[in-house]
Every structure is written in structure tokens, then in C-alpha cells.
Amino acid sequence: VQENFAYTLRPGKVTSLEDFLFSKKRGFCEHFAGAMASLLRLSGVPSRVVVGFQGGTSSLLRDYYLVRYLDAHAWVEYWDSLQKSWVRSDPIQFISPQRLAMGGESYRDMMNDRYFDVENSDLTQFLRGGLGEMASRVRLIWDQSESLWINFLLRYDWSFQKEIIQGLGLGEASRWIFAFLAIVLTLLALVVAIFVFRLGHDRVDPDLELYRLLCAHLSRFGLQKEVGEGPYDYWGRARNQFPQARDKLDSLFKALIHGRYGQLNLTRKMRRSLQHKIKRLRLQNESGRRSLSNS
Secondary structure, three states, X not given: OOOOXXXXXXXXXXXXXXXXXXXXXXXXXXXXHHHHHHHHHHOXXXXXXXXXXXXXXXXOOOOXXXXXXXXXXXXXXXXXXXXXXXXXXXXXXXXXXXXXXXXXXXHHXXXXXXXXXXXXXXXXXXXXXXXXXXXHHHHHHHHHHHHXXXXXXXXXXXXXXXXXXXXXXXXXXXXXXXXXXXXXXXXXXXXXXXXXXHHHHHOOOHHHHHHHHHHHHHHOOOOOOOOOOOHHHHHHHHHHHOHHHHHHHHHHHHHHHHHHHOOOOOOHHHHHHHHHHHHHEEEEXXXXXXXXEEX
């Protein structure tokens, strides 16, 4: 296995298990774990793929490690009928023991250096030196600060507030002042939240608003937009349900679709015109049939 297979972070397209085992023979942890579990099952041994993390960076705090998505890993657990328990087995230890020894992020960095052939370049040495170490420490400090803030918010109940007040040596009157300030800050936070919400609401795509207006208008006449239905499919259903108004529907849908997804830049005047046409679009009885028309 060590001679015929190789661990790589750039395996290319692997279409199937057979393609990996008998053709490519190059992949990362998910490929090897899936192949090993499948072969064990074919041999009659119960097995499963386990996904987690392997690696991480120790921080400045005690018992604290920073684990990133680059440390994601997959391995295999198989059932040992003699021990009556699941046994962990990692095929990567036979293919690329450096990956397990270094961790995902460090191994990725090493392989990137090899790929770009910059192992001995001045830039690589500079980045690996003081600048790289400083950036790593800043990243750790930021992550720890974020963790402390989250823990503070999780602990921030009335008991924790009393501990803070007692630690500051504040009396009963100061507690009322503290409560008043808390109410004021809460109201200010509420005002800011409302302002941000309105600001975000005002920035809704106007072309999307027009399309939603058309969907709401058609739904009033029995043509409800389905969940996950795209504009082209909805357009087609509208043409089939209201054949006498196909020209008007084509004009509206084409303008809205090209304005939002194409290269047609709808001006404010064009949007007002489309909005007016949508609002005028209504159902009426003509010769015993129901159709859409403009009044």
C-alpha cells in the first residue's frame, strides 16, 4: 500500500471508489478512510468512517487549543469480535505519517512550499520567521479574546452581576444606578438594532422587490409560486395558465429576469413603469374564460 498509494491535498477529480483504488491511487484522508471501510465491509468486518479533527495549536492559555477547519480529518473504526469493542485505525499512518505528526495546517503549509518550490526562497524564510510567528500569536490572542468574551456573555446573569458589583465595592444605592444604566444601555441597543434593521431593509434589491410584487400579484389570482421555484419555471406556468396574456407576461418576466440576472440595468423610470404595469395586471372574465389583461 505504501508503494502504490500516495497522500496528496490535490488529488484531482475522483469519480468513484473503484477509480481511487485501481486508477488514481492518490487522495486525502476521506478517500483512504472510505476505501478502507468499504474493503472491511466487503470482508465481512463491520466498520465505519469517523470524521473529526486531528491537530491544533496550543495557545497562551492553559488547557486551550485552537482547532481550525484545516485540521479536519477522517479515520476508520472497525468492530473487533474478540475484544467486543470498536477499534480505531487510521490508514494515513501507513501512507503519510507526517500528516499525523504535523497536523493538518502545518502539513498543508509544507506541501504548499513544495508545490510552489519556494522552500529556500527569501520570502518563505521571512514569512516563517518573525513575521509568521507574530501573525500566529496575534491570531491566537484574537481567538482567546473572542472566547473570553463569549464565556463572559454566557455567565452574565444576576449572580454574576452581583459578583461584579461586590468586586467593585458598590453599595445598595450604586446597585440601583447600575440597574438604571443597564436599562439605558438596553434601550440604546434596541434603538441601534431598529436603525440597522431599517437600513438593511431599505437596501433590498429593487429588482427583487419588483419580482416579489409580481409573484404576490399573480398569487392573488390562483398562481402561487412554489418553494424553490425559479423565475423561468414560474414564468412558464403563468404562460400556460393564462394563455391570453402571454405577451404581457413575457414582457414583464423578461424585463425582471434580465434586470436582475442579465446585463439590463433598470433605471428608476423603468422600475416605476414595470410597477405600474404589474399593479394594473388583473383577472377578468372574457367569453366565459378567465385570463389576465391590462385595463
